[in-house]
Amino acid sequence: MHLSHDEEDYNLSLSKFESMLKTNKVLFFDSEEFEEIILHYLDMGKASLAKKALKLALEQHPKSTGLKLVQVEMLVYDDKLEIAERLLNELYAIEPQNEEIYIQKANIYSKRDDHEKAVELLQQALKLTDDYADVYNLIGMEYLFMDSLELAKDNFIKCLEEDIEDQAALYNVVYCFEFLDQNIEAVAFLEKYIDKNPYSEIAWHQSGRLYYGLKDYENALRCFDYASMIDDEFMGAFMEKAKSLERLKRYEEAIESYNRTIELDDPTSYALLRIGKCYEKLGNKPQALKFFHKTVHEDPLLDKGWIAITDFYVRQKNYQKALFYVNKAIGIDNENKMYWKRYATINRALDFFEEAEIGYRKAVEFGDxxxxxxxxxxxxxxxxxxxxxxxxxxxxxxxxxxxxxxxxxxxxxxxxxxxxxxxxxxxxxxxxxxxxxxxxxxxxxxxxxxxxxxxxxxxxxxxx
CATH class of the missing domain: 1.25.40.10 (Tetratricopeptide repeat domain)
Structure with missing residues (x-):
């Protein structure tokens, strides 16, 4: 894989800076290099390294507005809001047309839960910025904090109109549609989005989720298929595809898709459980049982795994084995209402009425x-x-x-x-x-x- 010229420069700056820290030799960096280094460490959650870099940066470039704005960002991150505000006021006196000053001021008001004032400041930033997408995204987030979902949605849509590749904004638009119970409108929005950006696996995946929620499993499957073709390592797409296939009673294909999720990552107890359920639907009882056992081996605390084994034996009318497994489950979690109800049901089938009575009593005690x-x-x-x-x-x-x-x-x-x-x-x-x-x-x-x-x-x- 070839790195772009900018990526090579960026990696070189990081290596040079880390080498300087090890040798204690002071090397020169331009202010933009320092900004990238500091923001890199902040993104990595390495606050102490970011602070070291900022200290050296301000020593070398004491008048850099960009670095002082990074300093403000770090002060806000540390909840030192009053110091950050004073520094912003100083910067405003020097550069009143710098949109980043308004953005950081908005950030401070947002931290103080004054989201209306934050929106007001971001609207000012919008008049000064070239990066409309970022500011629309920030305005959308403020409206989310205020539970103004329609206004949030509108701003996330504007963000996408400026930057169609902004995945966070895409997720947020869909979230707003869903929260407002506008799933059909969300599907229509995503169809238009896909017309403009047909290779967005996220858009296909989100469309699939919405169709699945609307119980339109054929269309859901079509969308998850496209998402998994665009990105053949998109585990979420394969998982949802498997669920859709299962709903359509295409159990063998569902098993293939669940197995693909296991190839892409460590086996999840959910995938193992669903594979077991598919095999049971296909009448392959030995394979079903094998995967139910794998489920509880993978996650012994997953109640659905133990319930699957117990219910499997109940369906076979093998109540002694069902009782053995439900007792194992209760041994792991003796406050699980579903375990106790099954314990009661099985004992009732075996004519063990005193035990059945205890089971129903416990089930109610724990919330059934x-x-x-x-x-x-x-x-x-x-x-x-x-x-x-x-x-x-x-x-x-x-x-x-x-x-x-x-x-x-x-x-x-x-x-x-x-x-x-x-x-x-x-x-x-x-x-x-x-x-x-x-x-x-x-x-x-x-x-x-x-x-x-x-x-x-x-x-x-x-x-x-």
Whole structure:
């Protein structure tokens, strides 16, 4: 690979400067060389080297406005805003038409969360600058800070009109469209952008993402295909392409694309998991299981990996093995609601009702408030004869589902089982009011009270 003349000069300046630091010999650099060296170290996060370079630069070029502006940038970076502001005022007195002074002043106001003043200063810079793209980009960022997404979007678009290659601005435009829930408009914008810049893999990739979000998987695949052809090492494009192929049920091609992501970088647990899922869809159970095991080996804390193995065995009705793996998962993370719910489901299938009850209780304790979790838990408590606990659990569940007939029928039945006819009537009436057609639940769940005359009378009162 051949370096341009400018790149060679830049690398030479850096080597010369680092050599000077090692030998303690003072060498001369022009002010622009120093600016590039200092900004290089700042970009690399090497603040101490940047400060050394700035000190030497100001000793050699004490009147350089460019270096003093770099000094301001470093002061702002260190949150020394008042010193930076004083220095800017001095520079303004000398060069009132220097747009960089306005940009740095805007930066200071932005740091102070006065984004409106920052925009005002950047509008001034816009009148003086030749680099419109950079200033439009900065204005867009200030509007983002103010949550003015439409204005931010407009300025990022103006930035792209000045510099079509600005990838950060392109990402920001798409972000604004998405935040404003304007996905269709975003697709239209990217189509026009691609007409002007057809080899932008980022634009194709972002278009694909938007089509995917709109569930248009054919168009999403087309876009990811182009992105991966333009850059055959674009891992994100291959990953999204694989997901689109999976959605289109083209599992073998999806596996190829997921494998490409593994070739480009270290295997990710996500890719391994999806390959396993694809093999399972193809009916290749040994390969599916192999990749599920690879997933948990790659990331033992990934709950989806353990769930995939557990669910695999549940689908095979091999509950003993499913129980073994869900127990392993709980051993790694015993506060995971998804593990506990599966633990409960598997134990219920094995008729281990005490263990199943513990599983549902733990699932709720760790945040699973799904209706079916409450219902399974209550039905097991009832089966175990724990009527008081079942009622207490149902009352908890009604806080999340205040108008749910399945809870009301169960409360009515349990109160009647406890010989509390007043509360039984109240909840049974609620259930009948909410869904009369499902009153058969009483006979199914509480055959012992179905023939009760009070129960039959309440039902007949609600019959239309």
């Amino acid at each position: 408030y799904e209706l079916d979790t409450w219902l399974f838990w209550v039905d097991i408590l009832q089966y175990l004869g724990e009527f008081d606990a079942a009622i207490h659990t149902l009352l908890q569940a009604t806080e999340y589902f205040p108008e749910e007939f399945q809870l009301e029928y169960r409360l009515g039945g349990l109160y009647f089982m406890q010989d509390d006819a007043t509360k039984g009537k109240f909840h049974l009436s609620n259930g009948l009011r909410l869904s009369f057609e499902n009153h058969i639940l009483i006979e199914t769940l509480f055959p012992a009270i179905w023939e009760n005359s009070e129960v039959q009378e309440i039902i007949s009162q609600h019959e239309k």
